Amino acid sequence: MIKEIIFYTFSSVLICSSLAVILFRNPVYSAVSLILSFITSGFLWLLLQAEFLAIVLILVYVGAVMVLFLFVIMMLNINNERDKSSFNSLAPFALFIGLIIAAELITLIWINSSQFNINSLSIQEPDQISNTLALGKELFTNYILSFEIAGFILLLAIIISISLTLRTRKNVKTQVASEQISVNPSDRIKLVDLKEKQ
Amino acid sequence: MLFNLSLIALITPLIAGILAGFFGKTIGKIFTNGATILGVLISLIISIYILLSILGNPELVFNQDVYTWLSIGSYKLSIGLLIDNLTVSMMIVVNFVSLMVHIYTIGYMHKDPGYHRFFCYISLFTFAMLSLVMSNNFLQLFFGWEAVGVMSYLLIGFWYTKESAIKANFKAFIINRIGDMFLILGIALLFSIFGTLDYEHIFNNAESITSNTVVLSSSFEISSLTLACLLLFGGAMGKSAQMPLHVWLPDSMEGPTPISALIHAATMVTAGVFMLARMSPLFELSTTALSFVLIIGSITAISTGLLGLVQHDIKRVIAYSTLSQLGYMVVAAGVSAYSASLFHLMTHAFFKALLFLAAGSVIVALHHEQDIRKMGGLRSKLPITYITSLIGSLALIGFPGFSGFFSKDALIEAVSHSSVYASNFAYYCVLIGVLITSLYTFRLFFLVFHGPLKDENINVKEPQLSILTPLILLAIPSMLIGWPTIGPLVFDDFFTNSILQPSSNDIFGYQFTDSYHFLTHSLSGPVVYIAISGIFVSYFLYVLKTDIPEKLSKIFNPFYKVLINKYYFDYLYENIFARLFNNLGNSLWNKGDIKIIDNFIVNGTAYRVGRFSSRVRELQSGYIYHYALMMVLGLALFLAWVVFKSLGLVI
Amino acid sequence: MLTLQSYLSLAAIIFAIGIIGIVINRKNIIIVMMCTELLLISVNFNFIAFSYFNQDIAGQIFVFFILTVAAAEAAIGLAILVALYRNKKSIDVQELRTLRN
Numbered sequence: 040m041i042k043e044i045i046f047y048t049f050s051s052v053l054i055c056s057s058l059a060v061i062l063f064r065n066p067v068y069s070a071v072s073l074i075l076s077f078i079t080s081g082f083l084w085l086l087l088q089a090e091f092l093a094i095v096l097i098l099v100y101v102g103a104v105m106v107l108f109l110f111v112i113m114m115l116n117i118n119n120e121r122d123k124s125s126f127n128s129l130a131p132f133a134l135f136i137g138l139i140i141a142a143e144l145i146t147l148i149w150i151n152s153s154q155f156n157i158n159s160l161s162i163q164e165p166d167q168i169s170n171t172l173a174l175g176k177e178l179f180t181n182y183i184l185s186f187e188i189a190g191f192i193l194l195l196a197i198i199i200s201i202s203l204t205l206r207t208r209k210n211v212k213t214q215v216a217s218e219q220i221s222v223n224p225s226d227r228i229k230l231v232d233l234k235e236k237q
Numbered sequence: 238m239l240f241n242l243s244l245i246a247l248i249t250p251l252i253a254g255i256l257a258g259f260f261g262k263t264i265g266k267i268f269t270n271g272a273t274i275l276g277v278l279i280s281l282i283i284s285i286y287i288l289l290s291i292l293g294n295p296e297l298v299f300n301q302d303v304y305t306w307l308s309i310g311s312y313k314l315s316i317g318l319l320i321d322n323l324t325v326s327m328m329i330v331v332n333f334v335s336l337m338v339h340i341y342t343i344g345y346m347h348k349d350p351g352y353h354r355f356f357c358y359i360s361l362f363t364f365a366m367l368s369l370v371m372s373n374n375f376l377q378l379f380f381g382w383e384a385v386g387v388m389s390y391l392l393i394g395f396w397y398t399k400e401s402a403i404k405a406n407f408k409a410f411i412i413n414r415i416g417d418m419f420l421i422l423g424i425a426l427l428f429s430i431f432g433t434l435d436y437e438h439i440f441n442n443a444e445s446i447t448s449n450t451v452v453l454s455s456s457f458e459i460s461s462l463t464l465a466c467l468l469l470f471g472g473a474m475g476k477s478a479q480m481p482l483h484v485w486l487p488d489s490m491e492g493p494t495p496i497s498a499l500i501h502a503a504t505m506v507t508a509g510v511f512m513l514a515r516m517s518p519l520f521e522l523s524t525t526a527l528s529f530v531l532i533i534g535s536i537t538a539i540s541t542g543l544l545g546l547v548q549h550d551i552k553r554v555i556a557y558s559t560l561s562q563l564g565y566m567v568v569a570a571g572v573s574a575y576s577a578s579l580f581h582l583m584t585h586a587f588f589k590a591l592l593f594l595a596a597g598s599v600i601v602a603l604h605h606e607q608d609i610r611k612m613g614g615l616r617s618k619l620p621i622t623y624i625t626s627l628i629g630s631l632a633l634i635g636f637p638g639f640s641g642f643f644s645k646d647a648l649i650e651a652v653s654h655s656s657v658y659a660s661n662f663a664y665y666c667v668l669i670g671v672l673i674t675s676l677y678t679f680r681l682f683f684l685v686f687h688g689p690l691k692d693e694n695i696n697v698k699e700p701q702l703s704i705l706t707p708l709i710l711l712a713i714p715s716m717l718i719g720w721p722t723i724g725p726l727v728f729d730d731f732f733t734n735s736i737l738q739p740s741s742n743d744i745f746g747y748q749f750t751d752s753y754h755f756l757t758h759s760l761s762g763p764v765v766y767i768a769i770s771g772i773f774v775s776y777f778l779y780v781l782k783t784d785i786p787e788k789l790s791k792i793f794n795p796f797y798k799v800l801i802n803k804y805y806f807d808y809l810y811e812n813i814f815a816r817l818f819n820n821l822g823n824s825l826w827n828k829g830d831i832k833i834i835d836n837f838i839v840n841g842t843a844y845r846v847g848r849f850s851s852r853v854r855e856l857q858s859g860y861i862y863h864y865a866l867m868m869v870l871g872l873a874l875f876l877a878w879v880v881f882k883s884l885g886l887v888i
Numbered sequence: 889m890l891t892l893q894s895y896l897s898l899a900a901i902i903f904a905i906g907i908i909g910i911v912i913n914r915k916n917i918i919i920v921m922m923c924t925e926l927l928l929i930s931v932n933f934n935f936i937a938f939s940y941f942n943q944d945i946a947g948q949i950f951v952f953f954i955l956t957v958a959a960a961e962a963a964i965g966l967a968i969l970v971a972l973y974r975n976k977k978s979i980d981v982q983e984l985r986t987l988r989n
């Protein structure tokens with residue numbers, strides 16, 4: 040019973056905050072709504088015994104990615120001047136199609152439910168092994184290669200982000216160490232033989 | 238052994254020709270003509286050797302494939318050699334005349350900038366002609382046929398800066414195309430019937446298809462064998478310049494004189510006659526085709542001879558004479574006297590090459606003057622040319638004892654005994670032709686060598702030795718070759734292994750035994766006296782009373798006009814056929830090509846694609862949310878499909 | 889009684905909201921990127937729900953990787969955005985029409 044209460048509460052919050060993401064005119068509000076969505080999703084995931092992923096979602100997404108979003112929004116400083124025409128002319132049409140997709144998806148879910156082969160009774164309560172441990176065991180044995188690739192993708196992301204945003208500024212005084220240590224004395228000092236005045 | 242030798246005989250002129258063509262400038266004139274003459278000489282010696290071996294033991298005759306050129310499914314097209322008596326005699330004629338012309342060319346062309354090119358061409362021509370006569374299948378025959386055509390084209394237009402030469406070679410090429418089209422249609426017909434192009438197979442099975450017919454239209458059927466023979470003869474008409482495809486040969490005299498001797502008198506133009514002889518097993522089965530051959534040949538023989546009477550160009554007169562003699566050969570083939578036809582071909586090759594080379598000698602001596610009205614009285618200035626020309630002329634008209642006498646009289650004898658449809662007509666044609674032959678031959682002879690010497694020709698003297706040597710070498714066979722060869726060639730069975738001659742048509746076998754017998758027989762017939770009377774008439778007309786021909790031409794003015802315009806054949810071709818095709822081509826070009834293909838199909842397609850694309854491009858608005866909407870739309874449709882599928886509403 | 893269907897339906901609703909957000913937005917690319925995050929979240933929901941109801945940890949592994957890739961994508965996307973803004977002085981969806989022609 041308590042689970043149902045938690046589920047419906049948080050799912051209504053999640054839907055509302057998701058709507059808020061797309062309806063707010065100010066991107067900062069949108070971003071904050073998205074954070075709320077992530078947090079409520081995390082709670083819902085906890086219900087599904089995915090503790091590790093719920094924590095990761097909140098830590099990584101809210102803590103890092105969304106901060107990045109907010110940072111970019113503020114850095115670009117484009118949040119203030121917004122007019123009424125923030126929705127384009129396709130809005131009714133898009134709304135219609137979105138609703139159709141939702142209807143279609145839900146129809147599919149309900150008419151195909153017999154094929155899911157779910158036996159709710161077989162769902163066990165969490166055993167001695169914690170979710171994190173189980174996930175870790177799988178990740179570092181069966182999925183080790185994919186794990187390595189994921190790490191590599193993150194590395195790539197770092198490199199790409201830096202190289203995209205990096206720019207060399209003009210008229211900035213910096214030290215170039217390699218040039219400094221490879222100078223010759225003769226470049227710096229020139230001995231001039233001054234003749235006596237006669 | 239013989240197989241390898243004949244391969245060598247075939248290949249050496251090719252190698253020499255390539256050598257002369259590609260390296261002529263580097264190896265110099267002497268090496269160029271040395272190499273090519275050596276090539277042809279080797280080929281000639283091998284040919285003679287093969288002839289001697291085959292005469293000794295006839296079982297050495299062979300028919301062997303060299304290699305398979307192409308095989309499509311069960312069809313196999315090979316390159317092969319068929320060496321029999323017919324081939325060998327042709328090889329000797331070709332190589333001998335070619336050798337003479339090679340030697341002659343050294344003198345004739347020694348100042349020409351295209352010296353190497355010329356040697357290259359004539360060597361390649363020799364190769365092509367050899368491959369034509371040595372082939373054992375229709376494909377290779379066609380290759381040789383086309384290759385000699387190409388060489389003829391190149392050599393007629395040898396002086397390519399001369400406009401008339403270019404026009405002449407163009408004309409020769411186009412008219413030959415018409416003939417070649419018939420030839421390849423005939424070959425295709427045979428291929429469709431027999432499934433092979435091999436002579437041996439086709440000739441052996443020819444009798445089994447005599448009842449075969451080809452339906453040309455719903456109401457008109459024709460025996461396929463007759464059709465094939467007529468088509469093949471169409472090819473021969475082009476190459477051997479029979480009426481009405483003869484118009485290219487007189488114009489081909491624009492080429493250098495050695496070429497006229499080699500290609501347009503002795504060898505290439507006789508390829509058609511050779512082919513008729515080679516195809517004798519087919520032609521013998523179709524009397525219709527034989528009659529057609531006979532009629533065409535006799536018309537050519539008489540009408541082109543008449544044209545020779547009014548020409549003023551020394552080479553053109555001889556060219557018309559060649560046409561007329563080719564007509565004789567075709568007539569002989571038409572009455573199934575193939576051996577007489579080939580015999581005349583051989584003697585004609587010698588004396589006509591001699592006449593051409595002698596004409597060339599006169600032309601060289603007079604610094605490339607070809608108009609016989611500007612000649613005359615050259616007898617004392619050019620004694621060797623005079624004597625050799627006399628020999629050639631006597632051989633041409635068939636003076637008793639000369640080579641042409643034997644061949645021509647044998648030929649006329651055969652016509653007189655023939656019972657083929659239209660053989661009577663042919664007989665009178667060739668009889669009148671004899672008179673005409675001797676008239677134009679001695680008209681030319683007297684006009685050039687007799688009469689008063691023109692002032693500008695006072696300093697004329699004999700050309701150099703390399704020009705005179707071939708004249709003498711050719712004069713000997715022209716005079717004597719008839720005596721030893723008529724017996725075995727015509728009366729005996731020299732050609733029986735290569736030519737099918739039905740015994741009903743074999744009029745020589747039982748009548749004559751040797752050349753003396755034939756000589757005495759002929760002296761009792763009209764032919765010799767007609768020929769000799771022709772000499773006297775032309776002596777009277779062109780030496781004694783030189784004003785009569787002009788009066789005659791005025792009296793018979795309409796007839797003379799027809800002759801001087803060559804029966805209006807050129808006029809007809811140029812103004813009717815050529816103009817028709819020109820207009821047709823122009824309208825096809827303007828309407829078909831430019832309007833339909835270019836503007837409608839090619840550019841039209843591009844234009845419509847462009848129009849369509851520019852419409853479609855409107856979809857590319859550049860707005861990201863448009864693209865996103867399209868994606869979403871696609872997703873919605875896909876999901877709808879899945880939903881309907883789950884509900885079982887669609888398949 | 890919470891069933892798999894309730895979770896999946898919730899995910900479907902979030903997904904539809906994300907899609908609508910992508911299409912109707914006309915001003916700000918950042919909003920589009922946030923909507924992408926919403927889509928990813930809804931997909932992750934499905935994975936986790938199936939993982940739970942099937943008692944199969946593989947679903948969570950997938951989510952783990954999706955989160956990783958999504959983080960990378962967000963980082964790169966934002967970097968591109970910054971570069972774009974530097975060049976165009978705008979991240980207005982309506983003004984970015986260089987795809988045209």
